[in-house]
Amino acid sequence: MTTGTLTEAILEFPDNRLLIDLCGEFDRNLTDIESRTGVQILRRGNQLAVHGPEDAREEAAEVLRALYERLEQGREVSSADIDREFRMASPQPEESTAGSSQLEMFGSGDKIEIKTRRKLIEPRTEAQKAYVKSLFENELAFGIGPAGTGKTYLAVAVGVNMLINGLVDRIILSRPAVEAGEKLGYLPGDMKDKVDPYMQPLYDALNDFMPGKQLGNMMAEKTVEIAPLAFMRGRTLSNAFVVLDEAQNATSMQMKMFLTRLGEGSRMVITGDRSQVDLPRGVNSGLADAERILKHIPAISFNYFTGKDVVRHPLVAAIIEAYEDEPNR
Incomplete structure (x- = not known):
């Protein structure tokens, strides 16, 4: 992870109930994301403020958005889901369409x-x-x-x-x-x-x-x-x-x-x-x-x-x- 200027990104999540699930019990999901990226995540109402170097902040924000989208689909968020989002966050290679049916x-x-x-x-x-x-x-x-x-x-x-x-x-x-x-x-x-x-x-x-x-x-x-x-x-x-x-x-x-x-x-x-x-x-x-x-x-x-x-x-x-x-x- 390269270092960059410490900045803040504000992410807004309209459904407070889903935001609670996103944060996890005792904010354990946020703590997991913080430990993986080195950022600091603060909750302000229905917003999350992500502090840290630009590349780490963007990675954390991408994972948070993906997990919130998962909750909007009526699904749960677990530590395994957080792990998967980090692993899959890299650019996707072009894939074959064989067997798409x-x-x-x-x-x-x-x-x-x-x-x-x-x-x-x-x-x-x-x-x-x-x-x-x-x-x-x-x-x-x-x-x-x-x-x-x-x-x-x-x-x-x-x-x-x-x-x-x-x-x-x-x-x-x-x-x-x-x-x-x-x-x-x-x-x-x-x-x-x-x-x-x-x-x-x-x-x-x-x-x-x-x-x-x-x-x-x-x-x-x-x-x-x-x-x-x-x-x-x-x-x-x-x-x-x-x-x-x-x-x-x-x-x-x-x-x-x-x-x-x-x-x-x-x-x-x-x-x-x-x-x-x-x-x-x-x-x-x-x-x-x-x-x-x-x-x-x-x-x-x-x-x-x-x-x-x-x-x-x-x-x-x-x-x-x-x-x-x-x-x-």
Whole structure:
């Protein structure tokens, strides 16, 4: 952030009730914006006075206006919404209009929204926005990057959206059951009991988007299915939205097997983090091989995330960046 002359900008918000929501309880939203930009925000009736260097003041004012517009649309403002507005405040690159007919279902203009049974999901970074578009526009898409960047969460959200809008008949979520230091055989119970701990992140995402009773019924009817990667062999997955999570732990043979399950009317998403391979030493990651072999096929999209796209606790981004910088020290 460059420094400039300290000046004041006056922003007027006609609806006092919305202004209260904009400020947040005990002005916590204003405090968040102040800490991110270094400005000072003072409330005067139905106005907010923003003090600080010109570039910081303009950034804070842009975010405040965007959040107020959100409130005018009858929506809430949370810390995640503030974070998204700051991340998305940079100039927008020119984007392809391919697949726009499907995109109209969940967004318009520069805004993208994914409607699910329980909540409305919005991408919080430019990389997430491009990723969501590619999931609607491509039959096969890869999401590659560190933990906490929303790769799996957004993929499951898009799958739920497509299911409730009749674009697919079912959702199939899969993961390699690769342990990090523990063996499946040491876990108690039958095969489902042994495998479920590895599938838990997928259950968590689904529970975020669908009411528990409805999700339970869909799983009983196999409309929604969660299964280890090994169970995919021999199947043809037609009219389905299929997600392979933690794909860096699939072997090359498993990856080829999974990719060739793609059937008529289906969409497939492969997500993974190249820095978290738990395969035995000397076994190649199927994700790395797929990336190298399939990169030249235009109909397959590859979407990449970095530590800047982490949307979990801010410390997660700092931890990832520290590990990425370590080899350079």
